[in-house]
Amino acid sequence: MALNFRQKIDLELQRSLASKFSVIEYFWMMFAFRFIYRFKVANVAEIRKRYRQIMNDKNRPVLICSNHLTLIDSVIQALVLNSNFGYLTRPKTFAWNFPERKNYYHKFYWRVLCYFGKCIPVTRGGSPEQSRLARDQMSYVVSKGDVLAIFPEGHRSRSGRVDTQEYSYAPGQFLQQIPGARVLCVYLRGKNHGGFADFPKKGEEIYLEMQVIEPSSELSGMRKARDLSSQIIGKLKEMEEEYFNHAAVGGQ
Amino acid sequence: METQAIYEKVVSLISPYVKKEGALQSVSHSTKILEDLGVNSARLVDIVLAFEDTFDIEVEDEAADSIWTIGDAVKLVGSKLNQ
Numbered sequence: 001m002a003l004n005f006r007q008k009i010d011l012e013l014q015r016s017l018a019s020k021f022s023v024i025e026y027f028w029m030m031f032a033f034r035f036i037y038r039f040k041v042a043n044v045a046e047i048r049k050r051y052r053q054i055m056n057d058k059n060r061p062v063l064i065c066s067n068h069l070t071l072i073d074s075v076i077q078a079l080v081l082n083s084n085f086g087y088l089t090r091p092k093t094f095a096w097n098f099p100e101r102k103n104y105y106h107k108f109y110w111r112v113l114c115y116f117g118k119c120i121p122v123t124r125g126g127s128p129e130q131s132r133l134a135r136d137q138m139s140y141v142v143s144k145g146d147v148l149a150i151f152p153e154g155h156r157s158r159s160g161r162v163d164t165q166e167y168s169y170a171p172g173q174f175l176q177q178i179p180g181a182r183v184l185c186v187y188l189r190g191k192n193h194g195g196f197a198d199f200p201k202k203g204e205e206i207y208l209e210m211q212v213i214e215p216s217s218e219l220s221g222m223r224k225a226r227d228l229s230s231q232i233i234g235k236l237k238e239m240e241e242e243y244f245n246h247a248a249v250g251g252q
Numbered sequence: 253m254e255t256q257a258i259y260e261k262v263v264s265l266i267s268p269y270v271k272k273e274g275a276l277q278s279v280s281h282s283t284k285i286l287e288d289l290g291v292n293s294a295r296l297v298d299i300v301l302a303f304e305d306t307f308d309i310e311v312e313d314e315a316a317d318s319i320w321t322i323g324d325a326v327k328l329v330g331s332k333l334n335q
Contacts, residue, residue: 124293128317131293154294168294173313221313222297 003136011140014115019091021116026084033079037199039190041080041206051081054184054212055093061142061178064095065171065232066186067162067240068151071103071198077149077188078117080208095149096141098122098134118146124154131170139177150174152232160195162237171232172225175215183232186210187239191247209239253333258307259326265302266322269295281323303329 003011033039041047054062066077074097087094097114101121104110114121122134138148154168175181190204200206213235217227263279270276271290275283285291291299300316303309303325309332319325 126293127320132317154292166292166294169297170294222301222311222316226297226301 003133003140007137008140011137014118015141015144015146018094018116018118022091022094022118023084023088025113025116026079026087029075030079030084033076038203039076039200039206040204041208044080047080047208047210048082048086050210051093052086054182054210055090055147057182058145061145061181062147062184063171063175063178063181064147064149064184064186065152065236066149066188067236068153068156069160069189069193069197070156070200072200073151073188074099074149075117076200076206077186077208080188080206081186092145093147094118095147096120096138097149098138100124135170135174135177138174142178142181148174152229152236156196158196160193160197162233162240164233164237167229167233169222169225169229172215172228172230173222175228176224183213183215183235184210185213185232185235185239187236187243189243207243209243211235211239253307253330255326255330258329258333259322261306262303262322262325262329265306266291266299266325269299279322281321281326283322284320285322285325286320299325307333309333 064077066073078094082093096118099114099119099121101123104114104119105121120134120137123130142148150171152167152171153163154170155166157163171183175183186208187210188206188208190200191207192201192204213231215228215231217224219227259281263276266285266289267276269291271292272288275289279289283289285296286293296319297316300311300319304311307329309329311328311332315328319328
């Protein structure tokens with residue numbers, strides 16, 4: 001099933017409007033980030049430089065896969081990975097997100113924020129048609145050179161650690177649709193984060209590390225999707241272990 | 253293989269992934285696997301792969317997408333076995 005004309009027009013309109021209005025949204029989000037939540041991030045300049053370098057290879061699609069701890073992980077990630085000016089000059093590097101519809105679409109202002117923040121709502125546990133539509137929307141925006149960000153765990157971690165048991169195979173399914181894609185694994189957490197939480201603590205120091213991988217598999221079909229997804233989850237788990245090993249010796 | 257035997261095997265393969273307690277007691281052909289049994293959508297892939305291994309069949313991605321109820325699964329497995 002491919003997107004119909006109306007669905008493509010809707011996405012094009014959202015792309016166009018988001019590239020203009022996300023500047024204002026970014027400004028207010030950054031204001032909240034710095035002055036209301038007072039989050040701090042080490043090495044922002046280095047992180048943004050690396051992100052720009054990764055995005056410089058425009059011929060190879062990028063799928064950002066991150067661990068998932070709070071409701072605003074994707075906002076924090078977007079603010080840390082690039083500056084407002086960076087997104088303004090290269091709007092394609094402002095990643096699309098796929099939030100759970102019931103978490104964000106029940107209030108009008110959330111819907112507006114999500115629309116201009118390049119979000120496409122998805123229904124967790126939805127019908128096969130809904131899943132297929134989401135994958136087709138993802139493929140469409142990737143075909144336009146845009147970047148996608150998804151949470152391979154499929155849900156916020158209940159334990160505060162990467163869930164290596166109940167994770168989604170959607171990243172693997174999607175990777176099969178975009179040959180040559182790179183996966184940017186992002187490990188993000190507040191240094192004082194405990195278990196299950198909606199938001200990071202105020203004044204939290206945010207840690208972000210990223211690594212590019214190119215998952216591959218000799219398998220086919222659903223087994224390949226499972227294999228590719230498990231490689232992504234495995235990398236995120238490895239990055240988490242590095243974080244805690246480093247923290248144990250007083251490095252964080 | 254009889255439809256009833258397929259049905260019982262399908263239910264037994266799904267049961268390890270059922271999250272809603274007691275849901276298996278009232279299970280039928282029209283039971284929705286995700287909604288009624290609380291199976292995680294990602295685990296639906298594991299279930300389909302378990303069908304492939306157990307019944308020695310091959311299920312295409314498109315066919316797997318059509319599985320919504322237990323009856324859909326039984327019908328799909330039955331049709332593959334009869335091919």
